[in-house]
Amino acid sequence: MTNYIDQNKERFLGELIELLKIPSISAKTEHKADMERCAEFVKRKLLSIGCTHAELCPTAGNPIVYGELIKNPTLPTVLIYGHYDVQPPEPLELWDFPPFEPVIKDGNIYARGACDDKGQFYMHLLAVETLVAQNNLDCNVKFMIEGEEEIGSNNLGIFVKANTQKLKSDIILISDTAILSNDCPSITVGLRGLSYLEVEVTGPNKDLHSGIYGGAVANPINTLCEMIAKMKNDKGEITIPGFYDDVVQLTAEERKALNEAPFDLDAYKKFLDIDEIKGEEGYTTVERTAIRPTFDLNGIWGGYTGEGAKTVLPSKAYAKLSMRLVPNQNSEKITELFTKHFLSIAPKSVKVKVTPHHGGEPAVTPTDTKAYRVASKAFEEIWGKKPIPTREGGSIPIVALFEQELKVKTLLMGFGLNSDNIHSPNEHYGIFNYIMGIKTIVKFFENYNKVD
Amino acid sequence: MTNYIDQNKERFLGELIELLKIPSISAKTEHKADMERCAEFVKRKLLSIGCTHAELCPTAGNPIVYGELIKNPTLPTVLIYGHYDVQPPEPLELWDFPPFEPVIKDGNIYARGACDDKGQFYMHLLAVETLVAQNNLDCNVKFMIEGEEEIGSNNLGIFVKANTQKLKSDIILISDTAILSNDCPSITVGLRGLSYLEVEVTGPNKDLHSGIYGGAVANPINTLCEMIAKMKNDKGEITIPGFYDDVVQLTAEERKALNEAPFDLDAYKKFLDIDEIKGEEGYTTVERTAIRPTFDLNGIWGGYTGEGAKTVLPSKAYAKLSMRLVPNQNSEKITELFTKHFLSIAPKSVKVKVTPHHGGEPAVTPTDTKAYRVASKAFEEIWGKKPIPTREGGSIPIVALFEQELKVKTLLMGFGLNSDNIHSPNEHYGIFNYIMGIKTIVKFFENYNKVD
Numbered sequence: 001m002t003n004y005i006d007q008n009k010e011r012f013l014g015e016l017i018e019l020l021k022i023p024s025i026s027a028k029t030e031h032k033a034d035m036e037r038c039a040e041f042v043k044r045k046l047l048s049i050g051c052t053h054a055e056l057c058p059t060a061g062n063p064i065v066y067g068e069l070i071k072n073p074t075l076p077t078v079l080i081y082g083h084y085d086v087q088p089p090e091p092l093e094l095w096d097f098p099p100f101e102p103v104i105k106d107g108n109i110y111a112r113g114a115c116d117d118k119g120q121f122y123m124h125l126l127a128v129e130t131l132v133a134q135n136n137l138d139c140n141v142k143f144m145i146e147g148e149e150e151i152g153s154n155n156l157g158i159f160v161k162a163n164t165q166k167l168k169s170d171i172i173l174i175s176d177t178a179i180l181s182n183d184c185p186s187i188t189v190g191l192r193g194l195s196y197l198e199v200e201v202t203g204p205n206k207d208l209h210s211g212i213y214g215g216a217v218a219n220p221i222n223t224l225c226e227m228i229a230k231m232k233n234d235k236g237e238i239t240i241p242g243f244y245d246d247v248v249q250l251t252a253e254e255r256k257a258l259n260e261a262p263f264d265l266d267a268y269k270k271f272l273d274i275d276e277i278k279g280e281e282g283y284t285t286v287e288r289t290a291i292r293p294t295f296d297l298n299g300i301w302g303g304y305t306g307e308g309a310k311t312v313l314p315s316k317a318y319a320k321l322s323m324r325l326v327p328n329q330n331s332e333k334i335t336e337l338f339t340k341h342f343l344s345i346a347p348k349s350v351k352v353k354v355t356p357h358h359g360g361e362p363a364v365t366p367t368d369t370k371a372y373r374v375a376s377k378a379f380e381e382i383w384g385k386k387p388i389p390t391r392e393g394g395s396i397p398i399v400a401l402f403e404q405e406l407k408v409k410t411l412l413m414g415f416g417l418n419s420d421n422i423h424s425p426n427e428h429y430g431i432f433n434y435i436m437g438i439k440t441i442v443k444f445f446e447n448y449n450k451v452d
Numbered sequence: 453m454t455n456y457i458d459q460n461k462e463r464f465l466g467e468l469i470e471l472l473k474i475p476s477i478s479a480k481t482e483h484k485a486d487m488e489r490c491a492e493f494v495k496r497k498l499l500s501i502g503c504t505h506a507e508l509c510p511t512a513g514n515p516i517v518y519g520e521l522i523k524n525p526t527l528p529t530v531l532i533y534g535h536y537d538v539q540p541p542e543p544l545e546l547w548d549f550p551p552f553e554p555v556i557k558d559g560n561i562y563a564r565g566a567c568d569d570k571g572q573f574y575m576h577l578l579a580v581e582t583l584v585a586q587n588n589l590d591c592n593v594k595f596m597i598e599g600e601e602e603i604g605s606n607n608l609g610i611f612v613k614a615n616t617q618k619l620k621s622d623i624i625l626i627s628d629t630a631i632l633s634n635d636c637p638s639i640t641v642g643l644r645g646l647s648y649l650e651v652e653v654t655g656p657n658k659d660l661h662s663g664i665y666g667g668a669v670a671n672p673i674n675t676l677c678e679m680i681a682k683m684k685n686d687k688g689e690i691t692i693p694g695f696y697d698d699v700v701q702l703t704a705e706e707r708k709a710l711n712e713a714p715f716d717l718d719a720y721k722k723f724l725d726i727d728e729i730k731g732e733e734g735y736t737t738v739e740r741t742a743i744r745p746t747f748d749l750n751g752i753w754g755g756y757t758g759e760g761a762k763t764v765l766p767s768k769a770y771a772k773l774s775m776r777l778v779p780n781q782n783s784e785k786i787t788e789l790f791t792k793h794f795l796s797i798a799p800k801s802v803k804v805k806v807t808p809h810h811g812g813e814p815a816v817t818p819t820d821t822k823a824y825r826v827a828s829k830a831f832e833e834i835w836g837k838k839p840i841p842t843r844e845g846g847s848i849p850i851v852a853l854f855e856q857e858l859k860v861k862t863l864l865m866g867f868g869l870n871s872d873n874i875h876s877p878n879e880h881y882g883i884f885n886y887i888m889g890i891k892t893i894v895k896f897f898e899n900y901n902k903v904d
Contacts, residue, residue: 211846
């Protein structure tokens with residue numbers, strides 16, 4: 001197996017580069033045609049590696065690529081999930097290379113989607129290609145690669161609910177997370193949920209001269225800032241009434257275990273060039289990003305933002321904001337609580353509109369399953385080290401839905417690094433991680449019928 | 453005189469429309485050539501109305517148009533100041549017409565600069581044309597029309613200091629303010645000063661995934677909002693230490709007189725479509741915009757502001773902000789106080805940069821001068837009503853400088869309306885005001901040598 005992968009390494013890289021050239025940005029409707037083109041690319045590859053069936057399943061949004069390789073209905077079935085859509089690349093000026101013209105430098109592939117998730121889901125297609133080529137696949141495999149993960153997977157939810165039989169499987173395998181480091185492989189066993197919203201604050205019904213009206217009329221930017229500032233107290237706690245009601249408090253032992261993962265604060269601060277970290281009082285950095293919910297502004301805009309100065313008292317100010325959620329918070333409930341609270345703190349001098357974007361539920365994946373043991377063994381054999389179970393701060397909203405609708409557990413076997421700049425300029429993915437990932441996935445499949 | 457103006461009304465409008473077509477936006481360097489073109493337009497007109505000399509005076513920025521019509525050195529000299537630069541037109545989508553394609557509708561000329569200040573300064577050129585055509589000018593006239601008023605008049609300040617002899621005059625006349633209404637003419641006797649700055653808050657050195665880092669690293673947008681919120685207390689007072697130290701407190705009588713100007717709160721709220729006004733406790737709306745300083749955000753931006761959602765924890769957040777100042781606050785001192793205070797409230801988890809844009813001093817113009825009496829009489833004769841002295845909330849920073857450097861008083865005889873949307877989309881200027889303004893200015897000149 002190792003031979004096949006090493007011999008085909010250049011081609012494996014070349015195919016990924018072609019995939020990365022397609023600007024499949026789901027957040028922007030102008031890329032509708034690119035989404036179709038990207039989905040077709042994935043479908044063609046599925047057919048070429050031996051899938052007995054592959055199709056683009058239409059949705060109200062971007063198509064879902066479905067494929068299956070059924071060896072024998074009596075064999076166990078692994079369902080592979082991934083997403084071919086990517087985050088918007090902005091701010092473009094901070095990229096060293098154009099985001100959709102992949103470049104290989106210092107052992108990394110630089111491009112939007114290199115790690116999240118094109119580079120990671122494509123490893124599975126190549127792993128199955130390897131197994132088929134070597135006549136070494138003794139599972140059934142199903143693929144479900146969607147195009148709306150970065151905008152909330154709403155249509156995938158509908159698709160999953162409508163196709164529980166088609167998606168029948170024993171385990172769902174996802175590579176869309178990170179390992180702690182290349183020296184310290186890990187398997188993600190927890191994900192945060194998400195509630196994403198947009199707010200609009202309107203003061204006067206038109207932009208005004210800040211001299212003529214300033215001081216007498218509510219400024220929507222000042223007001224928005226004041227409202228945002230009220231969302232956290234001095235301890236860094238979120239002030240929405242009821243926000244923490246459903247948060248599962250970990251035991252002292254669980255927190256101790258969580259904090260045993262290697263973490264170098266100095267290196268962390270240096271990587272981010274910050275003098276001090278900042279977060280909720282009473283929790284470590286590992287805890288703040290794993291088991292505690294957040295309230296972050298993702299974007300803000302209003303008034304004059306061009307060159308020079310404009311003495312305007314603007315009509316409107318806007319923000320995009322999101323809360324990461326932890327078990328057992330529910331995104332719909334949190335969205336409601338936020339909306340109610342945010343409207344309640346609005347002064348009467350402004351009008352406030354709250355628009356939910358999308359949400360997703362937090363998830364904890366079990367470590368006492370056959371799949372986890374198989375994955376752990378695969379890591380040990382390929383990486384030479386037993387992987388550590390970790391909780392990740394990001395969200396894959398669909399994990400909770402899979403369990404609810406399909407009654408199937410998910411295994412989060414990702415190979416990225418937190419320094420891969422996903423969702424940021426200069427996103428990249430290590431070629432080492434790409435190749436090691438393919439090998440680990442092959443090993444997972446080879447062992448799946450051998451481990452109890 | 454009235455005959456000449458009425459007979460030439462269409463041409464007077466046509467010339468203004470040509471002037472308004474030039475996008476002379478001083479805040480944007482890309483409009484450098486338009487600035488030159490606009491200055492040339494003004495110079496040509498000055499020569500055509502009988503100026504004995506006209507020139508473009510180069511500066512480090514945009515040229516100043518200077519012209520003079522010296523009848524007799526023994527006669528009094530009126531210096532007319534105005535500005536040919538305009539505010540940026542953004543947000544463009546809120547304009548009913550393109551901002552540099554003037555449209556006449558319902559008795560108004562719609563275009564950026566229609567009122568501020570092209571429509572207003574051009575009245576003076578037409579008034580002088582009228583006087584010259586009727587051989588009725590018995591003053592000397594000087595014109596100084598600059599191209600950087602909207603960005604702080606820094607180069608005009610240098611020019612004025614270097615040319616005190618050239619600018620020697622008995623009174624400076626400016627039309628760049630508003631009257632209370634067409635039923636209630638007024639003369640502006642006070643202006644606020646201005647301190648305009650830009651701030652930049654940097655959290656991590658790169659945009660981050662809000663899931664992986666959210667909750668553990670300072671979010672620069674949240675932090676900026678928290679810092680802005682701290683700049684005012686619950687009473688709407690600005691919290692910068694020392695901010696109010698130099699503010700002149702008016703006597704009860706002065707405040708009473710100020711509040712006698714007609715003000716209809718219901719109409720004000722209706723015009724702005726607001727349910728409640730908002731401002732510093734203990735002051736009326738008239739006072740809040742006339743004799744009290746302000747702290748307003750003029751623009752804010754950071755993170756992802758495009759379509760859809762992006763779960764980013766951004767590296768940077770920015771704001772443009774300004775404080776309107778009242779006698780005897782000093783803009784340099786306030787800029788320093790702001791900077792010191794803003795940096796002092798920055799948490800160590802972020803880096804903050806403060807960049808001053810420009811400033812200007814507040815001014816009070818006297819009502820016990822010959823020029824004020826002449827202007828008041830001109831209003832009475834043309835409008836049929838004695839004008840009310842008012843204080844305006846806007847800033848014309850150069851007024852304080854004129855008095856300091858030239859030792860000459862300024863008369864603010866503006867003809868705009870506060871509803872003209874200056875600095876906003878759909879800026880317009882009433883044709884009634886344009887024609888009445890020309891007539892009032894002509895009357896001012898006719899009376900200037902007759903009133904004591």
